[in-house]
Amino acid sequence: MVVLQGFxxxxxxxxxxxxxxxxxxxxxxxxxxxxxxxxxxIKAGHFCSTHNExxxxxxxxxxxxxxxxxxxxxxxxxxxxxxYRSAFLAARLVSVYARFGLLDDARxxxxxxPIECNSNLLLWNSILRANVTHGEYDECLRVYLRxxxxxxxxxxxxxxxxxxxxxxxxxxxxCRNVHTHVLQMGFEHHVHVANELVGMYGKxxxxxxxxxxxxxxxxxxxxxxxxxxSGFSLNYDCDGALEMFQxxxxxxxxxxxxxxxxxxxxxxxxxxxxxxxxxxxxMRKRGVGSTAEALAVVISVCAELGVCDExxxxxxxxxxxxxxxxxxxxxxxxCMYGKNGAIEDAKNLFSEMSSKNIVSLNxxxxxYAEFGLCDEAYAIFSQLxxxxxxxxxxxxxxSWSAVISGFASKGRGEESLELFRRMQLxxxxxxxxxxxxxxxxxxxxxxxxxxxxxxxxxxRAIMDSNILVGNGLINMYTKCGSxxxxxxxxTKIDGRDSISWNSMxxxxxxxxxxxxxxxxFEKMIKDGYTPDEVTFVAVxxxxxxxxLVVQGRKLFDLMVREFKIEPxxxxxxxxxxxxxxxxxxxxxSDTVKNMPMEPNACVWGALLNSCRMYKNTDVAExxxxxxxxxxxxxxxxxxxxxxxxxxxxxxxxxxxxxISAKTKGLRKIPGQSWIEVKKKVYMxxxxxxxxxxxxxxxxxxxxxxxxxxxxxxxxxxxxxxxDVDEEYAF
Numbered sequence: 001m002v003v004l005q006g007f008x009x010x011x012x013x014x015x016x017x018x019x020x021x022x023x024x025x026x027x028x029x030x031x032x033x034x035x036x037x038x039x040x041x042i043k044a045g046h047f048c049s050t051h052n053e054x055x056x057x058x059x060x061x062x063x064x065x066x067x068x069x070x071x072x073x074x075x076x077x078x079x080x081x082x083x084y085r086s087a088f089l090a091a092r093l094v095s096v097y098a099r100f101g102l103l104d105d106a107r108x109x110x111x112x113x114p115i116e117c118n119s120n121l122l123l124w125n126s127i128l129r130a131n132v133t134h135g136e137y138d139e140c141l142r143v144y145l146r147x148x149x150x151x152x153x154x155x156x157x158x159x160x161x162x163x164x165x166x167x168x169x170x171x172x173x174x175c176r177n178v179h180t181h182v183l184q185m186g187f188e189h190h191v192h193v194a195n196e197l198v199g200m201y202g203k204x205x206x207x208x209x210x211x212x213x214x215x216x217x218x219x220x221x222x223x224x225x226x227x228x229x230s231g232f233s234l235n236y237d238c239d240g241a242l243e244m245f246q247x248x249x250x251x252x253x254x255x256x257x258x259x260x261x262x263x264x265x266x267x268x269x270x271x272x273x274x275x276x277x278x279x280x281x282x283m284r285k286r287g288v289g290s291t292a293e294a295l296a297v298v299i300s301v302c303a304e305l306g307v308c309d310e311x312x313x314x315x316x317x318x319x320x321x322x323x324x325x326x327x328x329x330x331x332x333x334x335c336m337y338g339k340n341g342a343i344e345d346a347k348n349l350f351s352e353m354s355s356k357n358i359v360s361l362n363x364x365x366x367x368y369a370e371f372g373l374c375d376e377a378y379a380i381f382s383q384l385x386x387x388x389x390x391x392x393x394x395x396x397x398x399s400w401s402a403v404i405s406g407f408a409s410k411g412r413g414e415e416s417l418e419l420f421r422r423m424q425l426x427x428x429x430x431x432x433x434x435x436x437x438x439x440x441x442x443x444x445x446x447x448x449x450x451x452x453x454x455x456x457x458x459x460r461a462i463m464d465s466n467i468l469v470g471n472g473l474i475n476m477y478t479k480c481g482s483x484x485x486x487x488x489x490x491t492k493i494d495g496r497d498s499i500s501w502n503s504m505x506x507x508x509x510x511x512x513x514x515x516x517x518x519x520x521f522e523k524m525i526k527d528g529y530t531p532d533e534v535t536f537v538a539v540x541x542x543x544x545x546x547x548l549v550v551q552g553r554k555l556f557d558l559m560v561r562e563f564k565i566e567p568x569x570x571x572x573x574x575x576x577x578x579x580x581x582x583x584x585x586x587x588x589s590d591t592v593k594n595m596p597m598e599p600n601a602c603v604w605g606a607l608l609n610s611c612r613m614y615k616n617t618d619v620a621e622x623x624x625x626x627x628x629x630x631x632x633x634x635x636x637x638x639x640x641x642x643x644x645x646x647x648x649x650x651x652x653x654x655x656x657x658x659i660s661a662k663t664k665g666l667r668k669i670p671g672q673s674w675i676e677v678k679k680k681v682y683m684x685x686x687x688x689x690x691x692x693x694x695x696x697x698x699x700x701x702x703x704x705x706x707x708x709x710x711x712x713x714x715x716x717x718x719x720x721x722x723d724v725d726e727e728y729a730f
Contacts, residue, residue: 055086062092071096075109087113087120094123098130106130121155128161140165141174148181159187160196167200175200191219195227202231207240226258233266238275241266261294273301277310292323296332303336311336327353331363338367362398369406377406395426401434413441417450432463436472443479451476464492471499478507483516498532506538514546521555533565540574544581552578573602580610 058078065071075093090113097106110127117123124147131140144162147154154162159182166175179197187193194217201210214220214228225248232240245263248255255263260283267276280298284290295318302311315333323329330353338346346367353360361384368377381403384395400423407416420438423430430438435458442451455473463469470493477486490496490504501524508517521539524531531539536559543552556575559565572595579588588607592599 054081055089058089059092062089062096065096068100068102071100085114085117087117087123090117091120091122091126094126094130098126098133101134103130103134103136118150119152121152121158124152125155125157125161128158128165132161132165135168137165137168141169144178154181154185154187156187156190156192159185159190159193163193163196163200167196167203170204172204175204188216189218191217191221191224195221195224198224199227199231202227202234205235207231207235207237211240222253222256222259225253225255226262229259229266230262233262233269236266236269238263238266238270238272255288257288257291257294260288261291261297264294264297268297268301268304271304273305276301277305290317290321292318292321292326292329295321295323296326296329299329299332299336303332303339306340308337308340308342311340327355327357327360331359334360334363334367338364339370341371343367343371343373356393358393358396358399361393362396362402365399366402369402369409372406372410374403374406374410374412378403395428397428397431397434400428401431401437404434405437408437408441408444411444413445416441417445417447429461430457432466432468435463436468439469439472439476443476446480448477448480448482451480465494467493467495467497467500471497471503474500474503474507478503478510481511483507483511483513496529498529498535501529502532502534502538505535505542509538509542509545512545514542514548514551517542517546518548518551531559531563533568533571536563536565537570537574540571540578544574544578547582549578549582549584569597569600569603572599573606576603577606577610580607581613583610583613585610 058074061074062071065074071093078089078093090109093109094106097103097109106127107130110123113123124143128140128143131137131143140161144154144158144165147158159178162178163175163182166178169175179200182188182193182197194213198210198213198217201207201213210228210231214224217224225244229241229244229248232238232244241263245255245259248259260279264276264279264283267273267279277298280294283294295314299311299314299318302308302314311333318324318329318333330349334346334349337343337349346364350356350360350364361380365377365380368374368380381395381399384393384399400419404416404419404423407413407419417438420430420434423434435454438454439451442448442454451473458464458469458473470489473489474486477483477489486504486507490500493500501520505517505520505524508514508520517539521531521535524535536555539555540552543549543555552575556567556571559571560567572591576588576591579585579591585607588610592603592607595603
């Protein structure tokens with residue numbers, strides 16, 4: 001007598017009785033099945049008289065199992081009755097164990113199934129599906145290779161699983177081989193296989209191949225269209241996504257919520273945020289219901305645009321639609337409120353979450369960091385490092401990148417670099433965002449040696465083809481004065497974008513190489529790139545530093561007339577600086593007076609600096625009064641005016657301005673410079689008491705000053721230790 005203990009369970013109002021199911025080997029017991037409609041008694045021995053009926057009986061039991069214990073008890077009975085020789089039941093057991101997450105048990109069933117079952121594709125497909133479902137893509141491919149080695153074929157269920165595993169592995173060679181197998185077996189026109197192939201090439205970034213496959217499909221389902229639109233979205237091609245969306249409608253298919261979400265996501269990825277919001281409005285007007293995924297996208301868009309009011313409206317849709325329990329929606333809301341400065345709202349949303357995962361914690365850390373509260377962000381990050389309050393959750397690359405970026409944005413570069421060193425010691429692999437942030441810090445600190453080390457790491461990690469990293473390297477090298485290396489990186493970038501060109505133009509400009517900046521600008525246009533507002537700021541600034549007045553005027557006119565770019569405050573500041581440096585103070589003053597907007601302190605400051613260069617007190621006094629009336633009283637403006645008075649011999653006025661600045665409590669931020677010697681950084685701060693090890697440096701400065709006088713390169717003021725202390729005495 002075989003006894004199956006404790007087999008009483010309920011699923012969808014179906015009960016199996018009795019609580020203790022006992023039967024001899026010929027299944028002579030009665031099984032009673034109750035449904036909401038009837039109660040049927042079936043004698044097991046009656047319907048289990050054949051092998052197939054026994055398999056059906058156990059298959060029915062396995063499908064009813066709701067616990068691991070029930071599944072294993074049923075498995076035991078299958079083994080004892082020798083029903084395990086059924087490939088059908090073995091496949092069912094594999095799927096049941098996989099459903100409960102017992103992948104090792106599923107593999108044991110597969111490996112111990114009698115050899116006569118091996119030719120059954122149902123069994124092979126079940127273990128392939130189990131591996132894919134649990135992310136074991138490399139194991140899935142190994143099983144597939146065994147299948148081919150044994151000489152068994154594949155079907156329309158095998159290939160979608162294998163192709164999906166290939167896509168997730170991201171190995172182009174393996175993907176190409178499997179695609180060849182698909183063609184050899186004649187499954188290229190099987191709709192499910194073709195859909196997975198299109199998705200695979202999309203994940204590999206080969207949208208030309210994906211599009212060709214899609215166009216050759218003889219039958220397309222709604223999933224086919226959604227896959228191709230999602231592929232363009234994944235590859236930051238919103239124009240391609242929109243084209244396929246419109247073609248879908250032209251062929252008479254109605255896009256569903258998945259299609260719309262992919263289209264919205266494509267525009268959000270391409271930073272076409274306003275259009276993404278408009279598309280969401282069209283989607284709603286057409287009666288397509290909002291999904292959690294679509295709302296997460298538009299909430300993220302609101303975060304990027306800084307439109308908290310609209311974000312709150314979408315928050316209302318989340319509550320109304322019952323999507324508040326979706327963690328990815330909550331994470332989007334936390335980011336949206338955090339980026340817009342509503343830190344308390346972000347904290348409250350975070351506190352409401354029943355289960356806080358690493359994504360939620362990263363959302364809160366990023367909220368603090370992007371709002372400038374880097375110490376608060378670091379406090380949460382430290383809890384993650386120590387697992388205080390968040391067991392089983394450790395900082396990942398996004399956590400590290402958020403705090404590194406937070407310190408960098410607040411001008412705390414040294415702390416940012418120290419965090420990056422700690423990140424490397426924890427063996428968390430930096431991504432392109434981390435690297436570009438650290439390179440930016442290296443550029444600001446002129447840490448060329450460290451920047452070169454990071455460049456070496458980039459090459460070893462095969463990240464040098466990443467456009468974000470490439471642009472970061474250009475910025476770092478040009479700011480550190482290594483223009484040759486910056487140009488070398490720029491030349492090697494295949495898919496340059498506007499940031500690449502702008503960085504190179506700005507790099508030449510800041511070092512006074514105006515002609516190089518102009519040549520790069522002309523090459524940019526010749527290569528088919530359209531300059532934007534930032535491009536013209538960079539090239540106009542380059543003309544200003546190099547004294548290229550004629551070229552600067554032409555560029556300003558070109559920007560307005562040909563490229564239809566409305567001049568902004570930054571463009572006018574560049575033009576005022578350009579004219580003022582060239583001694584054209586009247587024209588510079590007229591430019592300021594004729595601006596279509598109210599000049600800000602930067603524009604007036606550029607004019608005031610020009611007055612200092614040419615000792616024009618009349619224009620300087622008028623300019624300074626405008627600056628002070630703006631409420632933008634800075635120490636620098638007072639010092640410029642004081643220097644202008646001093647240069648023209650008006651010492652009393654010069655002293656009066658300095659005393660006025662002191663009375664108002666204005667202080668100059670001490671200037672800093674640093675030098676790296678034998679991997680040690682020495683920092684000099686104006687006004688600090690001399691350190692013993694720096695005395696030799698100051699003696700060298702005095703020697704250099706003497707050499708400058710001999711060669712008739714005499715600065716406006718003398719350089720000496722006493723002068724340094726007196727300059728910042730108040």
